Amino acid sequence: xxxxxxxxxxxxxxxxxxxxxxxxxxxxxxxxxxxxxxxxxxxxxxxxxxxxxxxxxxxxxxxxxxxxxxxxxxxxxxxxxxxxxxxxxxxxxxxxxxxxxxxxxxxxxxxxxx
Amino acid sequence: xxxxxxxxxxxxxxxxxxxxxxxxxxxxxxxxxxxxxxxxxxxxxxxxxxxxxxxxxxxxxxxxxxxxxxxxxxxxxxxxxxxxxxxxxxxxxxxxxxxxxxxxxxxxxxxxxxxxxxxxxxxxxxxxxxxxxxxxxxxxxxxxxxxxxxxxxxxxxxxxxxxxxxxxxxxxxxxxxxxxxxxxxxxxxxxxxxxxxxxxxxxxxxxxxxxxxxxxxxxxxxxxxxxxxxxxxxxxxxxxxxxxxxxxxxxxxxxxxxxxxxxxxxxxxxxxxxxxxxxxxxxxxxxxxxxxxxxxxxxxxxxxxxxxxxxxxxxxxxxxxxxxxxxxxxxxxxxxxxxxxxxxxxxxxxxxxxxxxxxxxxxxxxxxxxxxxxxxxxxxxxxxxxxxxxxxxxxxxxxxxxxx
Amino acid sequence: xxxxxxxxxxxxxxxxxxxxxxxxxxxxxxxxxxxxxxxxxxxxxxxxxxxxxxxxxxxxxxxxxxxxxxxxxxxxxxxxxxxxxxxxxxxxxxxxxxxxxxx
Numbered sequence: 001x002x003x004x005x006x007x008x009x010x011x012x013x014x015x016x017x018x019x020x021x022x023x024x025x026x027x028x029x030x031x032x033x034x035x036x037x038x039x040x041x042x043x044x045x046x047x048x049x050x051x052x053x054x055x056x057x058x059x060x061x062x063x064x065x066x067x068x069x070x071x072x073x074x075x076x077x078x079x080x081x082x083x084x085x086x087x088x089x090x091x092x093x094x095x096x097x098x099x100x101x102x103x104x105x106x107x108x109x110x111x112x113x114x
Numbered sequence: 115x116x117x118x119x120x121x122x123x124x125x126x127x128x129x130x131x132x133x134x135x136x137x138x139x140x141x142x143x144x145x146x147x148x149x150x151x152x153x154x155x156x157x158x159x160x161x162x163x164x165x166x167x168x169x170x171x172x173x174x175x176x177x178x179x180x181x182x183x184x185x186x187x188x189x190x191x192x193x194x195x196x197x198x199x200x201x202x203x204x205x206x207x208x209x210x211x212x213x214x215x216x217x218x219x220x221x222x223x224x225x226x227x228x229x230x231x232x233x234x235x236x237x238x239x240x241x242x243x244x245x246x247x248x249x250x251x252x253x254x255x256x257x258x259x260x261x262x263x264x265x266x267x268x269x270x271x272x273x274x275x276x277x278x279x280x281x282x283x284x285x286x287x288x289x290x291x292x293x294x295x296x297x298x299x300x301x302x303x304x305x306x307x308x309x310x311x312x313x314x315x316x317x318x319x320x321x322x323x324x325x326x327x328x329x330x331x332x333x334x335x336x337x338x339x340x341x342x343x344x345x346x347x348x349x350x351x352x353x354x355x356x357x358x359x360x361x362x363x364x365x366x367x368x369x370x371x372x373x374x375x376x377x378x379x380x381x382x383x384x385x386x387x388x389x390x391x392x393x394x395x396x397x398x399x400x401x402x403x404x405x406x407x408x409x410x411x412x413x414x415x416x417x418x419x420x421x422x423x424x425x426x427x428x429x430x431x432x433x434x435x436x437x438x439x440x441x442x443x444x445x446x447x448x449x450x451x452x453x454x455x456x457x458x459x460x461x462x463x464x465x466x467x468x469x470x471x472x473x474x475x476x477x478x479x480x481x482x483x484x485x486x487x488x489x490x491x492x493x494x495x496x497x498x499x500x501x502x503x504x505x506x507x508x509x510x511x512x513x514x515x516x517x518x
Numbered sequence: 519x520x521x522x523x524x525x526x527x528x529x530x531x532x533x534x535x536x537x538x539x540x541x542x543x544x545x546x547x548x549x550x551x552x553x554x555x556x557x558x559x560x561x562x563x564x565x566x567x568x569x570x571x572x573x574x575x576x577x578x579x580x581x582x583x584x585x586x587x588x589x590x591x592x593x594x595x596x597x598x599x600x601x602x603x604x605x606x607x608x609x610x611x612x613x614x615x616x617x618x619x620x621x
Contacts, residue, residue: 001550001551001552001553001558002548002549002550002551002564003527003548003549003550003551003560004190004527004531004547004548004549005548008190008527008528008531009186009187009190009191009194010187011183011187011415012415018417019415019416019417019418020415021414021415021416022186022414022415024191024528025526025527025528025529026526026527026528027524027525027526027527028524028525028526028527028549028560029522029523029524030523030524030525030605031523033601034601035552035559035560035561035600035601036525036559036560036600037557037558037559037560038551038557038558038559038560039524042526042528043415047526047528048191048414050526050528050529051190051191051192051528051529052191052192052195075557075558076556083178083179099429100416100417100428100429101428103428103429103432104425104428107428107432107435108424108425108428108431108432108435109425109428111244111424111435113244113245113424114423114424114425114431190531192532471578471581474581474583475577475580475581478580478581478582479580488582490582490583490586493581493582493583494583497581497583
């Protein structure tokens with residue numbers, strides 16, 4: 001399986017098939033002289049920004065003092081990799097949807113009829 | 115719903131939804147300035163968009179992915195940003211043009227300047243998206259758009275020389291005003307082949323849950339819907355050619371355009387013109403604003419769906435909530451809506467290779483389409499039109515800017 | 519307990535790889551992982567040409583029309599074992615000095 005092609009940038013859905021973002025990154029545990037192990041998929045935070053422009057990502061992280069708290073989902077929780085990546089997680093608690101909840105509570109939710 | 119009814123509805127949607135600010139303005143200007151001579155540009159645009167729409171529908175039905183989603187997956191974020199920004203910027207300008215079109219219609223009807231209508235119109239478009247469902251937006255606006263058939267009626271009433279019109283469906287070289295001719299040709303093509311059209315169609319196919327069994331319907335809707343829709347655009351050109359061209363009016367000012375329906379249809383023609391302009395542009399504004407939301411949401415993996423309540427897809431909703439007032443502000447500045455429209459169409463033509471090549475890479479990828487990848491004709495037709503239009507636009511746009 | 523060393527896949531993609539003599543080997547295009555029980559282990563690195571034009575022509579090769587017109591070139595890719603990589607500086611991957619690049 002080519003990780004970049006099959007996993008990276010795929011849509012991630014939670015255990016209830018609700019969308020929770022895209023696979024923005026993958027964590028690989030390196031061991032000297034041995035194949036690396038895929039340990040986590042990363043959703044959210046400044047992960048994507050790092051891929052677009054490193055300088056900008058570094059600046060944002062320094063200013064906010066955080067990497068945006070991406071969701072690091074253990075690879076063991078990945079249920080399938082196919083049309084999308086399904087993970088055994090409840091997205092309503094996931095930090096990956098932090099901005100979605102923020103926009104809902106502070107902007108969209110304030111407009112009548114939302 | 116029976117398949118036959120779906121086909122009929124799809125074709126009717128294609129007809130009613132075809133005309134919008136861009137196709138109307140470019141066809142009217144072309145008819146007024148060059149008579150029937152640029153009919154071929156509309157024909158070429160129709161062929162190209164028919165191929166693109168068929169592709170977009172086939173992609174959604176077979177791969178079950180939307181285009182922005184697949185582009186991000188396939189190209190990675192950095193290369194996805196290129197079509198994202200190009201399509202996003204061009205679509206935003208076209209959105210402003212559509213709002214401008216509605217505002218002009220309201221100015222014709224009320225006498226109140228178009229700038230005053232900009233923000234209220236943007237707000238109304240927003241309200242329809244906020245409250246409406248996908249079916250309402252897609253089908254409702256296009257069915258109402260059937261009022262644009264008034265141009266077909268008007269064209270018949272003017273008794274055009276059909277043989278001459280048919281002959282002009284073949285490309286010809288201009289006898290004078292070459293720069294303007296080619297600028298109008300690419301604007302017409304840009305109007306017909308706007309990316310928002312096939313992106314929206316693809317999102318619609320996914321929203322409506324199309325699968326492999328819809329491939330036949332898709333082909334019919336794309337082919338017949340776009341062809342019959344294109345006939346409406348040709349009717350606009352014919353009306354302008356019969357009414358304005360003999361008078362030497364070259365439509366440099368938008369107040370001149372309603373005449374093309376007034377002459378054949380009298381006072382009713384004026385009312386029909388206003389209704390057509392308002393409804394066609396409003397419908398297009400709804401689609402483009404939604405399409406901008408789809409583009410961002412599907413590319414970044416956010417929750418999306420017009421049938422969801424706004425709070426269930428907050429970032430998706432935020433995109434059109436921000437874009438609409440911004441597009442309205444562009445019109446408030448008082449920029450000539452006609453010039454903005456025609457110029458955005460030319461820019462669309464210029465950006466065609468950037469929007470079309472990523473699509474073609476996807477359409478030839480068996481991972482997404484299995485055996486149903488593009489045939490040689492689909493690839494060649496779209497590439498040829500896209501690149502030629504871009505090259506001509508590269509020359510014609512600066513010349514037009516220098517000339518005006 | 520030693521902290522586990524890790525790298526990010528997305529930060530490796532697109533990085534140029536040089537060998538122990540400083541010669542360019544290629545650009546990381548992708549990583550290949552194989553299942554091993556419940557886990558996935560990265561076994562190979564897919565390298566592509568570092569030349570931008572070459573990569574563009576390789577990209578266009580996916581559309582048959584460009585192929586037919588001769589406007590594209592087959593993308594040059596090769597796979598090397600993951601263990602050949604020295605990632606002590608993840609931003610500048612190198613081949614281990616013990617590896618002889620037989621290209």
